Amino acid sequence: MAARERLLVIGGDAAGMSAASQARRRRGPDELEIVVVERGWHASYSACGIPYYVGGVVDDLDALIARTPAEFRDRGIDLRLRTEAVEIDLDGGRVRIRSLDEGGEHWEPYDDLMIATGADPIRPRLPGADAAGVHGVQILGDGVAIRRVLEEEKPRRAVVVGGGYIGLEMAEAMVMRGLEVSLVDAADQPMGTLDPDMGAIVADAMRGIGVQLHLGEPVEGFDASPEGRVTAVRTGSRTLPADLVVLGLGVKPASGLARDAGVETGPTGGIVTDRRMRTRAERVWAAGDCVETRHLVSGAPVAIALGTHANKQGRVAGVNLGGGYATFPGVVGTAVSKICDVEVARTGLNEREAAAAGFATLSVVVESTTRAGYHPGAAKMTTKLIAERRSGRLLGAQIVGRENAAKRVDGLAIALWHGMTVEEMTGLDLGYAPPFAPVWDPVLIAARKAADAVERDMRSGS
Template identity: 45%
Template sequence: MKKKKLVVIGGDAAGMSAASKVRREQPDFEIIVFEKSEYTSYSACGIPYFISGKVENLEELIVRSPEKFIEKYNIKAKTLHEVLEVDTDNNKVLVHNYNDKTQFWESYDALLIATGGKAFCPEVKNHTADGIFGIQTLNSGKKVDAFITKHQPKKAVIVGGGYIGLEMAEALILKGIEVTIIDRAKEVMATLDPDMGKKVHEVLVELGVTIFNSESLSYFEEKEGKVTAVVTDKKTIKADMVILGMGTAPNTSFLAKSKIKLSDRKAIKVNRYQQTNVKNVWAAGDCAETKNLVSNKPFYIALGTVANKTGLVAGTNIAGGTLKFPGVVATAVCKICVYEIARTGLLESECVAFKIDFVSTIIKSKTRAHYYPEAKDIFVKLIAEKGTGKLLGGQIIGEEDAAKRIDVLATALTSKLTLQNIIDLDLSYAPPVSPVWDPVQTAARKLINRI
């Protein structure tokens, strides 16, 4: 009897989670993974920490090598192999082998697309100049590190004030590089409401970062092939290097000739089992659409947590199981030097777009009992539905434990709790770790008065 063949496009979080799950459940499957880069199963989220020097070796970010996958799991992980086209009519993919520069067609019985996202780079003048970097793969991290070592840049401009932009700002500050951020939004961190983004802005300025908001990239200046300045619609900023932190787009352009349906944002449309509209084709990770559990609407988000979970769901179902992925509440956190910045649920702008009648509040509290040494300030914003008091979203900024507390709110959103439910939660208390009223409960108490 012919072995069933699974082809996986993409060898990182979602792809290798799925492939490993299929192997555990189906020992007889033939599993082939095509990965464009030279690495498999790595932590892209760790790249800024490698560049900063907090992680000494790039290899520490690699969970399993291609050699380990074939040796331990009998999964053929072929690196430096890029899939250029998917023929869904004939169940095959066109592969380019960068090792010998050949192309070939590979057939499949089941196909998983896990190509992730790609750093957005507008094709403005001189966008290919040396010294301009998107941060997406380990190779990009290696290139940035090598560039800094070789050229010793003094001034860096980061285009975009999102997670990557802010984490790279920290990395470059720790390298002794002067950092400027430009962002077309009113405030940095567009995943926060502007009033909380303003607090992040203040934190960055305190750390020595120069920020120009409400400015759009026009083009780059270069000399002898190397970037020398970033030109916005308002000014010219000298730069020895540039980091693109303008967001992530689904890496799906190679599907143009297939019959696989995409969303307006070009993410692959899937059902709760991670199946596409084409039989025997699944998708998972940053290339696929998901569902927002708060708005109950289709949603796109690029996060390692979601990639691993959707990869596990896809792998379970490819192997013959029936596992569903429920969706997300869009929880994310980043750390900028000593500050933690966290968010979950909907923003005020999203509530307006979905025509949800809401109220919100921001409170300033302490991370520990006020009398306990080294208690830090923490800011908590809650958004709730007017009338019902159902929690809709939360944002937290603080020097410690913002991440811990955002998980409480993420759990509350997933369980559809109200402000009163949050007030009633039996949260832990001891002077070294929390005030007697935890800051999220203090915020809930203040907001419930407006319901």
């Protein structure tokens, strides 16, 4: 009988547990031992649900947890919480492990190593950034800590630093909790992944729910009380009193452990893998927010921290570790968010990204309604399409609107995936009924306008 092999997984959230679960489905405990080390208090949870837990939309913390440690152990997966990997020895096929509760360290051997260390929140190196009351938002424990502050300390004023997805969603959560909320961003618009004209619509929506926006103002520091608790956020233009500060400055791949061991990382800082999620180190795999992947429109390496990618990549790695065959082809950069009743979506490249990738582009912006205009509940939505000049190939899309607007981006993502032109998109057979769409769906209207723009550009010979 062949000796039992050992799979060691570093990281117990989306990518790590997906890989472990898929490998277990294909190889039983007698054939493959699976050990997962996770430094946090929770595993296999929805990080995307943290703002909704903080805001009170979701009251039960357990609702964000997909499977408990006991459920994994029942399936023959040895999940160890509060256990941190601190060093990888590639030559020795082992990982040095530290118990965060007991403090001891020891080496764990592996035959295959799965790195799923996720992403690290960006924290500014500014005076006062380590003051009590300044919170990052990355793991479920962060959300638990912020909600505890809201419920026990009853803060009145919150300042959110950063206008990306997490920053805006956390600003909404603070509004829902009844706080006075200010949002500070060094950029001139929130949602920097959108073009400025679409970002302006989001900014108006934020002001509409009572968030004070201070854009184009880099944070210079944080004031704290003698006891070390944050009291204000300072920019070059103002000082904003704060009982609570939430950092929403984005994340970067948590690839340092792998890089220090000699595993190759790319220009994004993410771990380099092939399509099967293998690194260039022997019998070492990686998936999730710690890796970089290929953007299918630009062809460039990108690091996009989303649970959708992490779960898919983890599944691919697990299938391969279990003796099957699977690949992860890349991404088109699809993302959606909601700020109260305003929905935001994007896919592909924005104008700046398209220009950086060397494309000559045309753009159209179309206003429409989410339902037939005469049907109750019809709401405004704005759709922007970016197409390549001459060829008319769709390069990117953005949507800002009310209920039932954002998920229309899925059809646009499929068109991008298959390299469709805007002219081809005008013939798409999309669903129609007055409660769901106008007779000309907003996607089709935008595609038709973009196709017209491409044709005019061709005729002009410019």
